[in-house]
Amino acid sequence: MFDRLIQVLRFGCSYQGIADSTCSATTIRDRRDEWIRLGIFTQLRRIALEAYDRIVGLLLHDIAVDGAITKAPGGGEVAGPSPVDRRKQGMKRSVLVEGYGIPLGRVLAGAHRHDSPLLGPTLDHLDALGPLPEEITVHLDAGYDSGKTRDKLAERGLHGEIAHKGEKAPIQATHRWHVERTNAWHNGFNRLQRCYERRETVVDAFFDLADTIITLRSLIRQAWTTHRWDTRPTRRP
CATH class of the missing domain: 3.30.420 (Nucleotidyltransferase; domain 5)
Known part of the structure; x- marks a missing residue:
């Protein structure tokens, strides 16, 4: 479900276009709304921002x-x-x-x-x-x-x-x-x-998800020159 929402965010495709026999468009929207009510997207954004502030x-x-x-x-x-x-x-x-x-x-x-x-x-x-x-x-x-x-x-x-x-x-x-x-x-x-x-609420959730991706991408790009970890890319992304 999360991968499908990422694809909707990145490519702008419709829920019907991303749905298939294993997952309907209605199910994707229902799970999206459930995660919004639980504050999942807001929590992801906050965790990414706190990690960036702590490391960079x-x-x-x-x-x-x-x-x-x-x-x-x-x-x-x-x-x-x-x-x-x-x-x-x-x-x-x-x-x-x-x-x-x-x-x-x-x-x-x-x-x-x-x-x-x-x-x-x-x-x-x-x-x-x-x-x-x-x-x-x-x-x-x-x-x-x-x-x-x-x-x-x-x-x-x-x-x-x-x-x-x-x-x-x-x-x-x-x-x-x-x-x-x-x-x-x-x-x-x-x-x-x-x-x-x-x-x-849905637009805000997609912005929170985009902010999370932007923050994590910037964190990896900047930490590449100052930190080492097992899955570190061989060259700067």
Whole structure:
């Protein structure tokens, strides 16, 4: 069942397309919903994040937040008219990452929602990370360049490094490219790039599963140069 859900996430295929005589589409969906109720996907993501923090270490002095719009042809609870796709149904995710690009959390909303109002709920994911550095810099693009954003950051004791409207992006990119790369990693999972799921809990579960894979992949890639283990690849992945 787990292998089939991984295939649905990676290739974006339908449940009917991945089903066969040994496992029906209904059974796959039922088991998926059962694991969501038990919090399995959330636990997997937390275990992977804790392992990464213990072995490599999360870079929390510099974090970044950015929004990304993807297609949601089936509509649903986190879909809305997309301003960049002729008002077709789309989904926006506001993603929080640490200094290397490891995803720390996200907020899902309709594609018509602006990035700025989603910043506060996205930063709330920091509360689940335990002790934080005394000084944290939040890197944001020009879409967040407003007094309200600066007030939100000040209330949380965070320093904002915000790109200014009207200035060319490459000059102001700084540490923000990590979140852009993470958005590209997410879009590598076709189920997230073109989402047909209608329920927010299911979309969140697939994001948790994708975050787990991204975190473990980064952990193996970075630990390859600092650690040795029996099944270590012969060359850096």
